[in-house]
Amino acid sequence: MLIARAIFWSASMFEGLKLSKPTLTQYLSAEQAAEIVGRHGVGECLSGMAAYIRQDFLRWSDFDKSARVANHSLDGVIELMPISDENTYAFKYVNGHPKNYRHNLPTVMAFGVLADAATGFPQLICELTLTTALRTAATSVVAAQVLARKNSTSMAIIGNGAQSEFQALAFHHLLGIRNFHLYDIDPGATAKLMRHLTRHGISAHPFPSIRDAVRGTDIVTTITADKTNATILVAEMIEPGMHINAVGGDCPGKTELHRDVLSVSSVFVEYEPQSRIEGDTQQMAADFPVTELWQVLAGSADGRVDNCQITVFDSVGFALEDYSALRYMRDLARRLGRIEHISLIPALVNPKDLFSFIPSDLKVSDTKGAMRQEVLHCQA
Numbered sequence: 001m002l003i004a005r006a007i008f009w010s011a012s013m014f015e016g017l018k019l020s021k022p023t024l025t026q027y028l029s030a031e032q033a034a035e036i037v038g039r040h041g042v043g044e045c046l047s048g049m050a051a052y053i054r055q056d057f058l059r060w061s062d063f064d065k066s067a068r069v070a071n072h073s074l075d076g077v078i079e080l081m082p083i084s085d086e087n088t089y090a091f092k093y094v095n096g097h098p099k100n101y102r103h104n105l106p107t108v109m110a111f112g113v114l115a116d117a118a119t120g121f122p123q124l125i126c127e128l129t130l131t132t133a134l135r136t137a138a139t140s141v142v143a144a145q146v147l148a149r150k151n152s153t154s155m156a157i158i159g160n161g162a163q164s165e166f167q168a169l170a171f172h173h174l175l176g177i178r179n180f181h182l183y184d185i186d187p188g189a190t191a192k193l194m195r196h197l198t199r200h201g202i203s204a205h206p207f208p209s210i211r212d213a214v215r216g217t218d219i220v221t222t223i224t225a226d227k228t229n230a231t232i233l234v235a236e237m238i239e240p241g242m243h244i245n246a247v248g249g250d251c252p253g254k255t256e257l258h259r260d261v262l263s264v265s266s267v268f269v270e271y272e273p274q275s276r277i278e279g280d281t282q283q284m285a286a287d288f289p290v291t292e293l294w295q296v297l298a299g300s301a302d303g304r305v306d307n308c309q310i311t312v313f314d315s316v317g318f319a320l321e322d323y324s325a326l327r328y329m330r331d332l333a334r335r336l337g338r339i340e341h342i343s344l345i346p347a348l349v350n351p352k353d354l355f356s357f358i359p360s361d362l363k364v365s366d367t368k369g370a371m372r373q374e375v376l377h378c379q380a
Contacts, residue, residue: 023121024341028333030127036329036338037130043173046166048332050138050174052324057142060294062086063320067274070251075099077251083319089115090323092128096251098225106162107225108132112326122344124330128322133163135325136317137170139270140245143313144175144219146296146303147268148243152218153178158210158232159224159248160184160193167221167247168193172202180204183213211237221245222256229253229283235260240308249280250316257312259283265310268293268303270318279314290314 037045056063068081076097083090094110101107110128115121144152155177157164161184171177180197182204184190190206197204207213214220214237222232225248233244238261249255257280267290269275276282281290293313295301304311333339346357 023345023347025122025344026124026330026333027340027342028124028126028329028338029340030130032333032338032340033127033130033329036333036336037134039336040332042134042166042169045134045328045332046138046141046170047174049134049325049328050142050170052328053135053139053321054142054297056320056324056327057294057297059085060298060320063323065271065320067271067277068319072251081317081319081322083323084117087117088123088323089117089120090319090326092132092319092322094128094132108162112322114323114326114330124326125342125344126326126329128325131325131329132317132322133166135321136163136247136315137166138174138325139317139321140167140221140247140313140315141170141174142297143268143293143315144171144243144245147311147313148175148219149241149304149307152176152243154181154217155179155219155221156181156183156207156214156217157193158183158213158220158222160186160189161223161225163223163247164189164193165196167223167245168197168202168204169200171219171221172200177219178203181213181217182206183208183210214242215239217242219243219245222248224248224256226254229255231258232256233261234258235264238264238310240310242310243304244310244312245315246280246312247315249278249282249314251278252282254278255280255283262288262312262314265312266304267291267312267314268296269314270316270321274318275314275316278316280312281314 062085064084066082068079070077070079076095078095081092092110092112094108096108098107106129110132112126112128113122114124116123155171157167157180160182168180182190182193194204210232220242224232235258246256262280262284267281269279269290270293272290272292281288291301296303348357
């Protein structure tokens with residue numbers, strides 16, 4: 001209420017001012033993103049986003065790439081993830097705080113920007129908390145389509161938190177996985193995932209241990225949140241032909257796979273300089289062989305070569321995926337007529353005269369009075 005009234009008050013201040021035609025920034029809120037995903041369908045959104053991701057990975061050389069910039073604290077990390085091509089700059093702000101559930105907050109929260117590379121003007125601001133969940137699952141499937149066995153029908157999901165439904169739905173809709181084995185140290189998380197999957201008509205069963213959950217499955221997805229050097233999977237659990245979709249190890253000091261699992265596998269990554277710092281491959285020597293996913297998609301490197309090969313997608317999340325996700329959500333919101341516009345950058349008559357943007361005919365006393373009235377009204 002206070003924000004809405006403040007916007008109304010400030011808008012009234014500028015009535016009568018001669019401004020150039022305003023240049024507005026497109027805006028997609030969390031509520032709008034959820035609405036358009038619900039209207040379009042989660043499966044359709046995952047499919048569309050996967051197509052955008054694959055398309056952009058095939059333009060790999062067009063992008064100016066860098067590892068994300070991370071600021072670590074005792075309980076988590078805040079990161080900026082930039083990327084650009086000759087036309088568009090994009091970045092994502094994202095955190096990772098595994099203990100946020102204690103504060104009734106998501107462990108991952110994010111927003112992103114698309115900007116015009118020629119001028120720097122911000123063209124889009126978009127929520128990326130929900131969208132990151134979709135893009136992470138979509139990227140996992142893009143990788144699995146070239147790394148998992150073609151006849152895969154079953155998947156274990158280790159870690160049944162906020163990302164788990166998206167992974168299950170992505171693999172069900174886009175890869176034909178029919179049976180899911182579930183495990184989490186929190187039985188409530190597993191019950192939550194079971195409830196959602198049952199509502200979508202998907203077969204899922206809880207298991208008492210990780211070892212029991214992964215036994216006999218074609219694909220194993222690890223999406224745990226704890227910021228530790230964990231060993232969720234050890235070599236004795238791994239069977240010939242398995243594909244391991246390792247999603248949870250995504251910052252220095254946070255891993256899920258024992259190094260012996262990597263030693264017996266063919267390992268694929270998004271962006272090698274970042275993965276060696278943040279992924280499970282941070283445990284390995286600098287010359288440990290990895291292959292970037294774009295090379296497999298482009299046909300310049302092998303993915304899966306036989307049904308006995310063990311493959312690992314050491315996924316840490318890369319800025320190119322967010323660029324793709326932002327493009328997809330913008331385009332979908334436009335098609336559904338759900339994009340908004342906000343005045344983020346001053347519209348100036350003279351670009352060299354920013355000071356004139358401040359209304360000169362508004363008295364300071366009037367301003368204080370208006371603000372005081374609004375505050376009193378909201379308190380009432």
